[in-house]
Amino acid sequence: MEWWQCGLVLLAGLVAGAINAAVGSGTLITFPVLLALGFRPVTANISNSIGLVPASLAGTWVYRRELAGRRAILARLLPASVAGGIVGAVLLLVLPAKAFEAVVPVLIVAALVLIVLQPRLSRRAAAAKSRAQLGALVIAVFLTAIYGGYFGAAQGVLLMGLLGWLLTSDLQYANGVKNVLATCTGTIAALVFVITAAGEVDWLVAGLIASGSAAGGVVGGHLARRLPPAGLRAFIVVVGLVAIARLLLG
Template identity: 55%
Template sequence: MSWWEALAIFAAGIAAGGINAVVGSGTLITFPVLLGFGYSPVTANVSNTIGLVPGSISGAIGYRRELAGQRPRLLRLGLASLLGGITGAILLLTLPAGAFKAIVPVLIVVALVLVVLQPRLARGLAARRAGNGTPEEGPRHGGALLWVAVFGTGIYGGYFGAAQGVLLLALFGVFIAENLQRMNAVKNVLAAVVNGVAAILFMVVADVAWWVVLLIALGSVIGGQIGAKVGRKLPPTALRAVIVAVGLIAVIRLLL
């Protein structure tokens, strides 16, 4: 590895860590860089996943204030992410490299529509619950349907993970009546769980480029702190706009 390749991977790690803390989709920055330097898709994916774990933790720590009082929610949804991440990592090691290629852009587009419509959907759900005599905020942690959806997102995250954060934020916006920044904090923790459990499995059984892991890890830790500081200052409308913009870029990149 030349010094400029190392610098490029480190810089990509910073960018990925930052965008993951704010929205998600950092993989769409680091993964193409690794492919461009000649790493195989599976080795690039595995090394990228391991390297981004410290950045995910860094982003979660940066949002620690917004995590206050959310321990029961984190435990409930964290279990779904844990099981999904294990499943997705196993699928990565057993399925063809392009198994999810066709469905991923569709998932992201659906998520973006949900993000855009989230305020209207939330008001509609609240009105329906009020009409049925149920609590206006609905299930505090989103109910069984959200748990299953988070599990499914964990499978995708363990397999590839690009725009995992967009999918999670879209689901939270529909199923949980909560401040968007607090949901973003939960998203960071769940992403760290998925990446972390997948990374453990990969380190045991997969081919890992450890210098790549180190460079991405160092960069993503820095980026995670920067992203948390920037993201938590964005008002809900601006954060929603960033989510949509990043999601559209993700769709375009995946289709090209």
């Protein structure tokens, strides 16, 4: 790549990292940039997935205070995230590139409805979540992780909708958990790609995105922590609507 192309990929990684740590959907920034630069879709997707892992790691570190004392719930959700990430990564290698294209916008709309209705849903829900709710959340995290390992655009929006409905009314806490789960899914998917499809990885692209996304993750995480609940909810909805538009318009 020429110097300006490297700079563009680095900048895209920075913006995507900030969005991922704050909400999710950073892939919708970096992936189209890589396609525009002439990379094959599978190479772009795999290299991008590896490059965005540092953003989730950075977001998790920024949200460490919100995650204090949450080991029990994370211990229940992380295995589902690992398993789903592996399944999604394998599906990327064996399924057509557009296998999830039709259903994803519908899922995002459902997640946005949950986020908008979250205050009302939280008032109706019991303070202590039932086993049935926790079981439903584990299954939902697994299914979301499959999508995250496969492509991942707006995975964060989906997780925020599910966590806000089935786990907590505290959006900042939900965002911290989302970052942990996204880190887990992204890391395990990246490992699958490195082990099984190393030839499809463009390491320069992955490195540039990783460098930008790490810095962006710190910035985006700090900005998201400063937003009041209504502001964070509005930001999630805006990002979700943009994600839907980008997916539908290709």
